[in-house]
Amino acid sequence: MDSKLLFAFLITLIAGLSTVIGGLVVLFNKSHKLSWLSFSMSFAAGVMIYVSLVEIMPGSIEMFQNNSESPYLNLFIFFALGCLIAIIIEKFLPDQQISKQIDKNFASKKKIYRSGLLIALSLAFHNFPEGIITFMESYNNIFSGIVIGFAIALHNIPEGMSISVPIYHATGSKRKAILYTALSGLTEPLGALFCYFLILQNGLNPYVEACIMSIVSGIMVFISLFVLLPMSIEYNKKYQHVSGILVGSLVIGVSIYMLNNL
Numbered sequence: 001m002d003s004k005l006l007f008a009f010l011i012t013l014i015a016g017l018s019t020v021i022g023g024l025v026v027l028f029n030k031s032h033k034l035s036w037l038s039f040s041m042s043f044a045a046g047v048m049i050y051v052s053l054v055e056i057m058p059g060s061i062e063m064f065q066n067n068s069e070s071p072y073l074n075l076f077i078f079f080a081l082g083c084l085i086a087i088i089i090e091k092f093l094p095d096q097q098i099s100k101q102i103d104k105n106f107a108s109k110k111k112i113y114r115s116g117l118l119i120a121l122s123l124a125f126h127n128f129p130e131g132i133i134t135f136m137e138s139y140n141n142i143f144s145g146i147v148i149g150f151a152i153a154l155h156n157i158p159e160g161m162s163i164s165v166p167i168y169h170a171t172g173s174k175r176k177a178i179l180y181t182a183l184s185g186l187t188e189p190l191g192a193l194f195c196y197f198l199i200l201q202n203g204l205n206p207y208v209e210a211c212i213m214s215i216v217s218g219i220m221v222f223i224s225l226f227v228l229l230p231m232s233i234e235y236n237k238k239y240q241h242v243s244g245i246l247v248g249s250l251v252i253g254v255s256i257y258m259l260n261n262l
Contacts, residue, residue, distance in 0.1 A: 008138035009192050011149040012131050016188025018153035019123075022160025023181030026168040037112070037169050038240040039247075041232035044119050044162030045224035046248025051126065052217040052224075055256055060217065063210035078211045082218020089219075090118060090227065113170030115231055118223045120163045120180050124187040125216045127156070129209070131191025155255040156185060158248065 057075065064071030130152055138145025160181040168177035232241040 004139060004142070005196065007142055008135050008145060009189065009196070011138045011145050012134045012192040013189045015134050015149040015152040015156065016127060016131060016185040017182060018156045019127075019160035019163070019181045019185035020178060022157040022162070023164035023178045025161045026164045026174045026177045035235075035240050037165060038232045038235040039244040040162060040165035041115065041228045041235070042241040042244030043158070043248035044166075045228040045232065046245035047158050047162055047252045048119075048122060048126075048220040048224045048228075049245075050249040050252045051256070052220045054253070056126070056213050056217040056220075060210045060213040063206045063213075067207040067210065074210070075214050078214035079218040079221075082215035082220075083222040084218075085215065086118075086122075086219040086222040089121065090114070090223070109170045111231065112166050115227055116163060116166035116170060116180065118227055119166065120184045122216075122220045122223050123159045123163065124184045125219060127159075127185060127187040128191040128194075129213065129216075130155075131188030132195045134188065135192035135195045151255065151258045152188075154258060155252065156188075158251045158255070160185070162248075 057079075060075055060078075061071055064074045068074050134145065134149050134152055137148050163181045163184055164177040167180045168174060171177070229241065229245070232244060
């Protein structure tokens, strides 16, 4: 691998692993409180809904418009497919394996752990195409690649927070919480490897890319509305579920603005 490819991969790796910075929130004592769990669940929902509605879906529509005669129908079909995939994932997560991982003091911890896994999986799906974008930009222009990598790193910090808190609540393990954020972030360098072996040689069909993005947005919106927000309301004290979704939307909105304007 020449130096140009190596630098592009390194930028993508650093951007992906920045999720760990957000995951370090579990090192603070406040993160074990139920009020913080409620906030983190709605925070994750705010992050994923905002990303889906403001970043992923408009990008999908634009690609469909350039490569399809029925862009909105295509968006609806693949968004609905994403929702169906989310239902299947949530339905068939193996309870036996989950039970081995969690602290069994409370029955509800199984639900919390499941939610943490769903957040991690959803954001992993989202990080994969981000890795492709970062790698390709870094390969073509190292300076703009560094700028985009920095913006995506900021973008990934709140995502790491969203993953680590529910995992920590369910397992009682700070190490597992941080590990899960790292595994989710590692899908970005996986996207870079995918790009290196396939896209740089053959190119990624824009229609296929739009389909993937629409499916990811369906997964994220479904999990946010039907898993995370109900749990946030269940564990809330006062208005954590409201403040969480607003803060999550604000933080990710600022990071998207920086990503598009730096």
